Amino acid sequence: MARKKIALIGAGNIGGTLAHLAALKGLGDIVLFDVVEGVPQGKALDLSQCGPVEGFDANIKGSNDYADIAGADVIIVTAGVARKPGMSRDDLLGINLKVMKAVGEGIAANAPDAFVICITNPLDAMVWALREFSGLPHNKVVGMAGVLDSARFSHFLAEEFGVSVKDVNTFVLGGHGDTMVPVLEYSTVSGIPVADLIDMGFSTKEKVDEIIKRTRGGGGEIVALLKTGSAYYAPATSGIAMAEAYLYDQKRILPAAAHLTGQYGIDDLYVGVPVVIGAGGVEKVVEVKLSDEAKGNLQVSVDAVKELLVACKGIDGSLN
Numbered sequence: 001m002a003r004k005k006i007a008l009i010g011a012g013n014i015g016g017t018l019a020h021l022a023a024l025k026g027l028g029d030i031v032l033f034d035v036v037e038g039v040p041q042g043k044a045l046d047l048s049q050c051g052p053v054e055g056f057d058a059n060i061k062g063s064n065d066y067a068d069i070a071g072a073d074v075i076i077v078t079a080g081v082a083r084k085p086g087m088s089r090d091d092l093l094g095i096n097l098k099v100m101k102a103v104g105e106g107i108a109a110n111a112p113d114a115f116v117i118c119i120t121n122p123l124d125a126m127v128w129a130l131r132e133f134s135g136l137p138h139n140k141v142v143g144m145a146g147v148l149d150s151a152r153f154s155h156f157l158a159e160e161f162g163v164s165v166k167d168v169n170t171f172v173l174g175g176h177g178d179t180m181v182p183v184l185e186y187s188t189v190s191g192i193p194v195a196d197l198i199d200m201g202f203s204t205k206e207k208v209d210e211i212i213k214r215t216r217g218g219g220g221e222i223v224a225l226l227k228t229g230s231a232y233y234a235p236a237t238s239g240i241a242m243a244e245a246y247l248y249d250q251k252r253i254l255p256a257a258a259h260l261t262g263q264y265g266i267d268d269l270y271v272g273v274p275v276v277i278g279a280g281g282v283e284k285v286v287e288v289k290l291s292d293e294a295k296g297n298l299q300v301s302v303d304a305v306k307e308l309l310v311a312c313k314g315i316d317g318s319l320n
């Protein structure tokens with residue numbers, strides 16, 4: 001069987017980390033694409049020289065030419081700009097929208113059969129715009145944020161409860177902004193609901209509420225510490241988990257920004273919900289029952305995403 005091909009659009013902090021992980025995990029051959037000349041080529045050469053030590057055979061190529069992504073099975077998009085302290089993700093909209101246009105056109109012309117995972121911020125608006133610009137089927141274009149936000153929530157809960165993070169399962173829904181919705185009723189440790197663990201004295205409601213707040217601000221906390229950019233190790237790991245679900249037809253249920261057509265009362269919008277990812281791309285949107293409080297919070301988050309789409313349409317008339 002021919003090796004799979006993974007194309008990474010954007011060879012910055014996340015792009016380079018994605019390439020490293022994809023090579024270590026043997027996902028296939030890798031193309032690192034960027035508009036900056038030299039950077040993808042330099043990173044590809046450096047990464048290729050891990051091969052003899054790690055024992056991987058992946059062909060890793062750096063490129064400034066979209067023709068090199070032809071035949072890609074999976075494309076992960078991180079092209080664009082990351083925020084710095086004092087900025088919100090939404091401040092990136094104008095500049096990254098233009099990047100999504102170029103990337104969408106490049107994908108449409110060279111790799112229209114790929115499964116495309118968008119990571120660029122502001123995530124929910126950028127994945128929507130990327131889908132519009134590329135014209136790919138909605139089930140083949142998805143946004144990564146929920147896996148990362150849920151990983152943050154799980155990490156904080158495991159630390160607070162003093163249990164292995166392997167047993168913690170959480171869901172964060174909604175847009176990837178400060179209005180995201182960590183859903184407590186679907187958060188468990190080995191199947192035990194968080195509320196029961198609070199009753200058993202593992203923590204208090206106040207502390208768990210603080211963790212929810214910290215999860216919502218999880219990206220900003222790292223931006224404030226790094227000062228020059230944003231998180232990249234956990235975002236790359238999260239993107240790779242989604243790529244593996246597609247490449248290995250795992251049918252995983254993962255929170256991801258997917259195109260909704262009425263589910264959760266939301267139409268023609270990309271927003272974070274649980275989805276099944278397998279060889280068919282986004283194979284199903286999983287519509288879980290939500291409490292009235294979670295529904296209200298999701299609506300606030302959806303309204304924030306809608307505002308960003310209005311802004312996108314204002315900037316680029318072709319999106320109307």
Ligand SMILES: NC(=O)c1ccc[n+]([C@@H]2O[C@H](COP(=O)([O-])OP(=O)(O)OC[C@H]3O[C@@H](n4cnc5c(N)ncnc54)[C@H](O)[C@@H]3O)[C@@H](O)[C@H]2O)c1
Pocket residue numbers: 009010011012013014015033034035036039078079080081082083092096099102103118119120121122123144145148176229230231232235
């Ligand atoms: N969805 C999430 O959960 C999540 C998490 C972390 C970061 N992000 C976002 O991911 C994006 C990338 O983050 P990063 O840390 O890798 O940033 P980075 O600045 O390190 O890398 C971005 C790369 O994109 C390249 N680029 C710019 N315009 C391009 C174009 N038109 N075509 C191809 N490449 C282009 C740049 O040259 C740069 O190498 C940012 O928008 C960031 O906000 C999202």
Ligand SMILES: O=C(O)C[C@H](O)C(=O)O
Pocket residue numbers: 082083089121176218219220222223230231235
């Ligand atoms: O916070 C950011 O700007 C990057 C990313 O969205 C994150 O959540 O880490």
